[in-house]
Amino acid sequence: MKPIPESSPLRKPIYLDYAATTPVAxxxxxxxxxxxxxxxxxxxxxxxxxxxxxxxxxxxxxxxxxxxxxxxxxxxxxxxxxxxxxxxxxxxxxxxxxxxxxxxxxxxxxxxxxxxxxxxxxxxxxxxxxxxxxxxxxxxxxxxxxxxxxxxxxxxxxxxxxxxxxxxxxxxxxxxxxxxxxxxxxxxxxxxxxxxxxxxxxxxxxxxxxxxxxxxxxxxxxxxxxxxxxxxxxxxxxxxxxxxxxxxxxxxxxxxxxxxxxxxxxxxxxxxxxxxISEEPARIATLRDQLWQGIANLPGVKLNGHPEARACGHLNVAFAGCDGEMLLLSLRDLAVSTGSACNSASIAPSYVLKAIGLDDDLAHASIRFSLGRYTTTEEVSFAVEHIRQVVKHLQKH
Missing domain, CATH: 3.40.640.10 (Type I PLP-dependent aspartate aminotransferase-like (Major domain))
Structure with a gap:
């Protein structure tokens, strides 16, 4: 069987929504x-x-x-x-x-x-x-x-x-x-x-x-x-x-x-x-940090949540200057979310992000990336480049 070309619509995005659900082992x-x-x-x-x-x-x-x-x-x-x-x-x-x-x-x-x-x-x-x-x-x-x-x-x-x-x-x-x-x-x-x-x-x-x-x-x-x-x-x-x-x-x-x-x-x-439990969380945290370090220097980027007291796979990031809906749609090569999967149908800004002080625009322009057991270094590297390209394009327009 021939591999699915990178440009094919059948190619699935990289899964970075482990906080919503995980695949069955x-x-x-x-x-x-x-x-x-x-x-x-x-x-x-x-x-x-x-x-x-x-x-x-x-x-x-x-x-x-x-x-x-x-x-x-x-x-x-x-x-x-x-x-x-x-x-x-x-x-x-x-x-x-x-x-x-x-x-x-x-x-x-x-x-x-x-x-x-x-x-x-x-x-x-x-x-x-x-x-x-x-x-x-x-x-x-x-x-x-x-x-x-x-x-x-x-x-x-x-x-x-x-x-x-x-x-x-x-x-x-x-x-x-x-x-x-x-x-x-x-x-x-x-x-x-x-x-x-x-x-x-x-x-x-x-x-x-x-x-x-x-x-x-x-x-x-x-x-x-x-x-x-x-x-x-x-x-x-x-x-x-x-x-x-x-x-x-x-x-x-x-x-x-x-x-x-x-x-x-x-x-x-x-x-x-x-x-x-003694090894997996540390490995996932290393990948999460790799993702954050790859995008942290983008203009208007802000980490939501505690910088240290944080579960290993979570990375919630606000992208100032980006339209939230366009941001999510443009990150089509990544399976991510704007918050809880249980509230994904709501157009209202996240009540969690509002409670920690974000305004509506910044809350809407926030993405939750969540990594897990099957996330690879190669996937994170691809995600970093994809995010950087999308954010730079949206901030220009």
């Missing part, structure tokens, strides 16, 4: 394929009357252990979900419903103003149900300071939700410090962390980090879409009210037949992430 796809046909673990894991069900259940529990190992957690602290969005909803709504059982008047919740919509929207819904919500403003880098959190705590604060890594900026919050504040609060309050963007990139150890609830998504760490997990601490015990009913699966937290192949896929992805 070959090892993960192979493991999943063993759970889909008659000769594999295709059965319902809840079917305990025959060997097919027993084998499927064993595969699911092995995967649960793999996910737990990534967090240094007890497997019994892992609850399967359909992704981080459901995990976030279960954490926030489940904690609120449980709190209301003893406090009918409602209570106080704290989130950051630049959380993913999977946290902000449930928080807004809870506000409509009578709970009070405080949205913490970040600093100019997108970080939530401990003093900001401490000042916002009230006697009736029962839940704080702050993401580990911001999905648009890559900025890292100090969850150990923030969690310690929650743990030592006079009346105590639960600390939830959306770790969808940090799992596999930063070390997560719930034995040392004061986190009560933590959300994960398989497709952000080279696993399949449609599966995630919520870590629920057992000691001290955290209690949530179920949000999906219909069979009492997952110790009553989340009903529904488990998709064995997806659980196995997430487990394998977690195992691979844990095995590569």
């Amino acid at each position: 070959p090892e993960v796809a192979e493991a999943m394929m063993t759970c889909m046909t008659l000769t594999g673990n295709f059965a319902n894991p809840a079917s305990r009357s025959h060997v097919y069900g027993w084998q499927a259940e064993e595969a699911v529990e092995d995967a649960r252990g793999q996910v737990a190992a990534l967090l240094h957690a007890d497997p019994r602290e892992i609850v399967w979900t359909s992704g981080a969005t459901e995990a976030n909803n279960l954490a926030l709504k489940g904690a609120a419903a449980r709190y209301r059982e003893e406090h009918p008047e409602g209570g106080h919740i704290i989130v950051s103003a630049i959380e993913h919509k999977a946290v902000l929207d449930p928080a807004q819904w809870l506000e409509q149900q009578g709970f009070q919500v405080t949205r913490l403003q970040p600093d100019e880098y997108g970080r939530i300071h401990s003093s900001t959190l401490r000042d916002a705590l009230r006697d009736d604060t029962f839940l704080v939700s702050i993401m580990h890594v911001n999905n648009e900026l890559g900025t890292v919050n100090d969850i150990a410090e923030l969690g310690a504040i929650c743990r030592t609060h006079t009346h105590g309050c639960l600390f939830h962390v959306d770790a969808a963007q940090s799992a596999g990139k930063l070390a997560l150890d719930v034995r040392d980090q004061p986190v009560d609830l933590l959300s994960l998504s398989a497709h952000k760490m080279y696993g399949p879409k449609g599966v995630g997990a919520l870590y629920i601490r057992r000691d001290p015990a955290v209690k949530l009210a179920a949000q999906i009913h219909g069979g009492g699966h997952e110790r009553g937290y989340r009903s529904g037949t488990l998709a064995t192949h997806q659980c196995v896929g997430m487990g394998k992805a977690a195992e691979l992430a844990a095995a590569q």
